[in-house]
Amino acid sequence: MAPHGPPEPVRPASPSSGARILITGGSGFIGSHVVARLLTRYPDYTIINFDKMDACASPEVVRQTAAHAPPHAYRFIQGDITSLEFVTYVLETHEIDVVMHFAAATHVDNSFGHGLDFTRDNVLGTHVLLEAARAHGRIRRFIHISTDEVYGQILKPEHSPLAPSNPYSATKAAAESLVQAYAKSFRLPVIITRSNNVYGPGQYPEKVIPKFICRLLHGKPLTLHGTGEHSRHYLYVTDIAAALDAVLHQGEVGEIYNIGAEFEISNVQLARRLITAFGYDHREPADGPDAEDPTHDPGAAGAKWIVHVPDRAFNDMRYAVDTRKLAQWGWKPEVTFDEGLSRTIAWYRAHAETWWGVPLDVILAK
Numbered sequence: 001m002a003p004h005g006p007p008e009p010v011r012p013a014s015p016s017s018g019a020r021i022l023i024t025g026g027s028g029f030i031g032s033h034v035v036a037r038l039l040t041r042y043p044d045y046t047i048i049n050f051d052k053m054d055a056c057a058s059p060e061v062v063r064q065t066a067a068h069a070p071p072h073a074y075r076f077i078q079g080d081i082t083s084l085e086f087v088t089y090v091l092e093t094h095e096i097d098v099v100m101h102f103a104a105a106t107h108v109d110n111s112f113g114h115g116l117d118f119t120r121d122n123v124l125g126t127h128v129l130l131e132a133a134r135a136h137g138r139i140r141r142f143i144h145i146s147t148d149e150v151y152g153q154i155l156k157p158e159h160s161p162l163a164p165s166n167p168y169s170a171t172k173a174a175a176e177s178l179v180q181a182y183a184k185s186f187r188l189p190v191i192i193t194r195s196n197n198v199y200g201p202g203q204y205p206e207k208v209i210p211k212f213i214c215r216l217l218h219g220k221p222l223t224l225h226g227t228g229e230h231s232r233h234y235l236y237v238t239d240i241a242a243a244l245d246a247v248l249h250q251g252e253v254g255e256i257y258n259i260g261a262e263f264e265i266s267n268v269q270l271a272r273r274l275i276t277a278f279g280y281d282h283r284e285p286a287d288g289p290d291a292e293d294p295t296h297d298p299g300a301a302g303a304k305w306i307v308h309v310p311d312r313a314f315n316d317m318r319y320a321v322d323t324r325k326l327a328q329w330g331w332k333p334e335v336t337f338d339e340g341l342s343r344t345i346a347w348y349r350a351h352a353e354t355w356w357g358v359p360l361d362v363i364l365a366k
Contacts, residue, residue, distance in 0.1 A: 024102055236261075
């Protein structure tokens, strides 16, 4: 017997004038770009940024957004999504009718050593948010931001079975299961998105592109897991913000949407491209590669800047998603990888030392 009786119908309509949107993780990388886009394009919306403000979130994002957004359009609330009482209070007090759920622990490397933290943030946090949304009873759209890593390492359309292969992707798959269960059990109007790797200004330097850029800014060599032949598809952050805008306004409740780019590059190719972009092909870093490293090729361009380190316990060779469903609306990535990389390097040159409120050398030493 269902503990709450038959679920009440909800309003699955897309946002309209005066929408009140809760964005969890709105001070983080992708969330902050979505906040900025919605504030610019929909001045009659109210955006509530709910963020725990862990190391990956930027206090500068909070300051700048609050300084430029009209008071009626934006509010920042610091809080933890695992607190049911506080999340419920925020939904009720601010009369939220749309949730965009970005908040999550996302660094795969950390999930191998701190997996329970990922379960807490990604699974319990999502469950709390779903339960608060169910009890609130006025949510028109609950958009859950997931990852292509839930598929495993081959090309997949949205209906494919999930096959996560690391603790991070397993927690994201578990969170998706909860989202879909709340849709079936309580008719919560959910939409799920799964995206490729995203890069661009404001990404914390634990992910490969900002990490490599920041290491080069400090004259440090680049560390590659194993041979570095693992490849990823990369999507510029404003392109995923545009895709999520489209999902918010055009997506069908109950659907899953892949968001991805066609451009694919291996980690070692990425490292060499960045070394060349910095003009370091014929310079030496302060700490060079180990001469006894059997994978070290002294003849390769920029080889002195590349250090191979032991691979993860398991590291998928590649991820790829089928994005034809989203393309039907006319969405496609607009920023080429070369242009996006150029913009990203320029941003880190200008802002990386102060953006996270901690000296960059401290972040790189972690």
